[in-house]
């Protein structure tokens with residue numbers, strides 16, 4: 051065995067936490083947080099592309115599929131400016147929050163497949179109910195920290211972070227249907243990776259609260275490894291806190307993941323995203339992972355396949371798949387065969 055391998059083995063033996071080998075999968079066929087048709091079919095598309103089987107290939111991983119969240123379709127409109135389909139977003143996230151909390155209480159990593167990024171409200175709310183000391187890594191081209199007042203689109207998928215953090219609660223009007231969600235999560239426990247399309251007031255919020263935000267230019271300067279190490283160090287210097295990763299597929303360069311509603315060029319390579327998730331996996335503290343904004347209805351067949359494959363690879367890395375390969379379970383030698391000299 052070479053020296054690098056020996057060194058890495060020793061490193062991983064020193065890790066304080068062992069990755070949880072049990073995961074619970076939740077599908078959220080919801081797309082009313084944005085305007086395009088198609089994000090809601092992503093859970094079905096990922097399942098039929100063999101997601102569960104692929105996850106089960108990961109050494110020792112126990113995968114339980116909790117099925118899809120019930121998503122309401124009819125709504126009574128409410129009187130809130132510049133915030134489309136709030137009652138639907140609210141109802142879906144309320145169910146999702148409970149489901150995520152249940153999966154975590156069952157002792158599993160909560161793996162949620164969206165859906166658009168408005169579902170981050172439910173996943174983080176549910177996670178916070180179980181682990182109040184959680185930290186949140188938002189991997190995205192966008193900051194998703196608009197209020198209805200600062201948003202240029204009126205789409206809730208650009209607002210989940212602002213809905214979640216308690217420091218911004220005074221910047222919202224009263225939101226009918228949202229009484230179930232009381233923002234308690236602190237913006238001090240938030241970090242960003244991959245930003246490159248940030249609206250003006252979003253930038254203001256990031257600076258005001260000094261959120262560790264590694265935009266693409268920072269990743270260019272430091273590399274993905276140091277970037278995530280910095281964020282983790284800032285949010286949790288002791289290295290004890292449960293980690294929630296909300297991964298927007300548009301954090302990847304749009305050449306890597308074209309089938310998404312708000313693609314932006316100049317993003318993470320798939321290799322960087324896989325490395326990012328390998329590092330987070332190695333902490334042993336990943337407790338929730340969201341994969342959002344895959345839209346199989348956008349682009350051609352090859353775009354769709356590439357995007358789904360990219361999403362799956364990122365998720366596999368998060369859950370312990372190793373690019374070095376894995377040895378067969380419980381086996382320590384190559385299969386011996388009988389030598390027939392007559393053959």
Ligand SMILES: NC(=[NH2+])NCCC[C@H](N)C(=O)O
Nearest residue numbers: 167192196201203207208312
């Ligand atoms: N989850 C996403 N893809 N969000 C895109 C948000 C784009 C823009 N910042 C907005 O507020 O609408």
Ligand SMILES: [Mn+2]
Nearest residue numbers: 167190194298
């Ligand atoms: Mn997003």
Ligand SMILES: [Mn+2]
Nearest residue numbers: 191192298300
């Ligand atoms: Mn995005």
